Amino acid sequence: MRVRFGREPTRRQALGETIYEIAQVQVAEQGLPTKAIGRWFPYVATLMIFIWTVNILGFIPLPLSDEKVHIAGVALPTFAIFAATSTLSVTLALALMTFVFTHVEGIRENGSWAYFKSWIPDVPKVMLPLIVPLEILGQFMRLISLSVRLYANMLAGHMLILTFIGLIIVLENVFLAFVAVPAAALFYLFEVVIVVSIQAYIFAALSAIYIGSAIEPDH
Numbered sequence: 001m002r003v004r005f006g007r008e009p010t011r012r013q014a015l016g017e018t019i020y021e022i023a024q025v026q027v028a029e030q031g032l033p034t035k036a037i038g039r040w041f042p043y044v045a046t047l048m049i050f051i052w053t054v055n056i057l058g059f060i061p062l063p064l065s066d067e068k069v070h071i072a073g074v075a076l077p078t079f080a081i082f083a084a085t086s087t088l089s090v091t092l093a094l095a096l097m098t099f100v101f102t103h104v105e106g107i108r109e110n111g112s113w114a115y116f117k118s119w120i121p122d123v124p125k126v127m128l129p130l131i132v133p134l135e136i137l138g139q140f141m142r143l144i145s146l147s148v149r150l151y152a153n154m155l156a157g158h159m160l161i162l163t164f165i166g167l168i169i170v171l172e173n174v175f176l177a178f179v180a181v182p183a184a185a186l187f188y189l190f191e192v193v194i195v196v197s198i199q200a201y202i203f204a205a206l207s208a209i210y211i212g213s214a215i216e217p218d219h
Contacts, residue, residue: 023048027201031208033216036105040211043101047094048204051085055154055196058083059188081161085199086154088147095146098207102142106214118217142210146203153199157191 009017023045028037031044063077070076084090106115119135120128164184 019049020045022201023204027204027208031205031210032212036212036215040101040105040208044204044208044211047098047207048200051094051150051203052196052200054084054090055200056192058086058154058158059192059196081158083154083158085150086158088151091147091151092143094150094203095143098146098210099143102210102214103139105211106217109215110217115214115217142206146206150199150203153195157187157195161188161191 024037024041027044027048028041032040059081061079061081064080064082065078067078068075069078103115106118109115110118119139120132121135123131161184164181164187
């Protein structure tokens, strides 16, 4: 339900409603069963907003160290870009939360026996020694897919931007600068506008799907 405080919504209110609708319609309702939306919508929405915020901060030049550069006798801080999500420990911690919540909720909703039994597909018994380990491995692969996807995309984006800049400095070629600077700027905008949002959305959407599949493993 939308609440309007004035005759026309402000830009801030419109932005908030847009984010809310994306989190509810495109993330929660697509991945979670109806009965679980009230419980898990806050989690997946928070995930999406948190990851987006951390990602976007990673593309804002900030004074991240104590190093100084001296210009005309004035010591100025050095600026750099760094995203916390470009480190595996951060993305792994986020993925671990989803991993734990998925199995805790699956057990809570279905009971331990029924939940773990749902991992075993309906195949001939002779194939079970092969299939069951693969199913268990698949559960842990979800953990890896969540953490590595976000980490690799953010790290690759930063590395490519720094590569463009490094080419200009190392080669000291004016003509190259006319090519590298626009290319770096376009790639920077692509990362900020597209990749940052997509990666936040994918992480939250997959988290909703994993939790939803644990709640209703037969669907």
